[in-house]
Amino acid sequence: MLTVSVKWQKEVFKAVEIDTSQPPYVFKCQLYDLTGVPPERQKIMVKGGLLKDDADWSTVGVKQGQKLMMMGTADEVVKAPEKGPVFMEDLPEEEQVVSLGHSAGLFNLGNTCYMNSTVQCLHSVPELKSALVKYSHSGRSNDLDQTSHMLTVATRDLFGELDKSAKPVAPMQFWMVLRKKYPQFGQLHNGVFMQQDAEECWTQLLYTLSQSLRSPGSRMHCQESGEESSETESVYSLKCHISHEVNHLHEGLKHGLKSELEKASPALGRSAIYLKESRINGLPRYLTIQFVRFFWKRESNQKAKILRKVDYPLELDVYDLCSDELRKQLEGPRQILRDEEGKKLGLKANEKSSGAKDNDVKMTDAEGSSNASGESSVTTPQEGAPSDKEARLTGIYDLVAVLTHKGRSADSGHYVAWVKQESGKWIEFDDDNPIPQREEDIVKLSGGGDWHMAYICMYKARTV
Structure with missing residues (x-):
């Protein structure tokens, strides 16, 4: 924690604290409270140029007691209305949520952004929320284990808190039950909970809460004997495999439905190479697609990340x-x-x-x-x-949520949820900080650098 003074116009603000564990954007928000100058208008002079929102404080070179210069114009003072204003904080909390137009954020409990972003994406599904509301404490079936029941109840209760609260929610009970059901999310390193893979959290949570996708059928063609066989397998999401040939989501999905495998050939009387081509036999209301961006790198003994840009559409046709x-x-x-x-x-x-x-x-x-x-x-x-x-399915889907990852490894970096609200507006849920976003900026999270890039996309079926 550093303490600096900030000069703006003719005023000097002394003893302004900088939390160096937070990005400079948080510091700009502090200055906004003091000066009324929005963060996007602030120009703060530091060594090497202007202070960027996502800069690393360790490289900026700000020192204890330093005097910083800020330029920028404050928002115009709004004229007082004829009728007395009703402040949002004076409204009941349920009405505050309606006024905001989006649900609350989730506090990061220590490397839990993978969990927070997963919850925010799934929370956007009305059908899931309705099903959870109907789920009672005593509604556990005989074939459902106790921890699965507890996780379902914890999810229902957390969704309820998000809908009713205008302030960020601490998902402590949900996190405790999640770790009890899936101990891998409770891994520690030097006494600190480790970052986890959001896709694994997504898959495990959905596995507990819901049914899987309809089973896709596969046809296998032996490249040596010409014989064919069919089989059925269960999947919980589609995969967009990334290679030097893949530039678009649709291309990656096609690659993901094709593979080669070795199996016994009755015609040849020995093992042979089969080309496996899968096709979707049934479509869900909500289609989850994972960008296969991580692979195990032996040299560094960690999950490395494929940074290649892969575009994805707001409207997806899987016909x-x-x-x-x-x-x-x-x-x-x-x-x-x-x-x-x-x-x-x-x-x-x-x-x-x-x-x-x-x-x-x-x-x-x-x-x-x-x-x-x-x-x-x-x-x-x-x-x-x-x-x-x-309502009947058409094979056409609209994008309703994107879970992104920023960083070079699945076990580090930062996860964020970008969710479309019922009003049609998009909100970026960066843990406890919901930020409105433009729809045209959502499809720009396609990769190609170190910025946030799509890791999981969720599409909603367009029906008639």
Whole structure:
């Protein structure tokens, strides 16, 4: 902790404390409280130029008792309203949350940004929150272990706190139960809790809370004998594999659905190389995609990071990644969606759409029964047969959350959640500090440097 004085215009502010464990942006926020000059307008002179928001204090060279010069214009003083103002802090806390337009942040309990960012992303799913609200303390089924039940209850209670609080929440109870259920998140190094992989936290939490994605079907073609075989496997998210050929999310997904493996060939009577091509047999309401950015580096004995830039869209179409059977089911809803979007643009609906709608109604029962067994990776199944008015999937998804990582290793650095609110606005949840962001800036978190880059993307299905 350093103490400095700051000269701004004709005023000098003495004994201003600098917490060197926090970025300079926090110091600028302190000066904003003193001067009324917003951080983005502040120009603070230090050795080597202007003080940057994310600079490292150890390299800035600020010394105890130093006098700093700040330039910048304060916000204009707002004229007093005719009616007396009602201050937000005077409102009930529930009304404060509504006024803010977003939920509360989460305090970092010591390298828990991986957990905080995961919780904030999943907290944005209304269906998950609804399912948790219905979950009671005594609602544990016989085949559910006690720690899974405790984690589900802790998640429900934490989501409730986030919805009701305008101030940052300390997720102490949730963290304790998470470590009890999954001891790997309680690893210590020199008496301090270690940074963990957010993707592992995401996967384990979802595994406890929800059903998995529908099982994708795989076809394997033997490159030597020409024979083929089929099998089914369970996955909990799609992987975007990154190589020198991958520049876009869609390319990485295609690479992730193809692989080679060695297995016994009945035709050849020996082991042979098979080319495995997977296709998605069922789609969830929410699609989770992990960018495979980390790999084990033997030289340094740690998880190294692939910094390559991989673009991802606000709107994702996975139609060409689906099986032939699923594509047929999607054709009708996709035509309806095109007609609806065409009407908004003043275009006439496709004449074939009426026939497509009839076909869709006929197949609703078959499609709905399959969805009921695993419609979403983060929601509970619908009870009973679906009605004709039930929303149907189109294979098109909209981006609703991005979990980013800043740093060179999965076991270090910093995780942040970028979440789309019901109002359509995006909020950056940097632990206990929610910051509004522009939608056009969200897709810029695609990598290529040391700044925050997408590690997990969550997409919501567009339905008709």
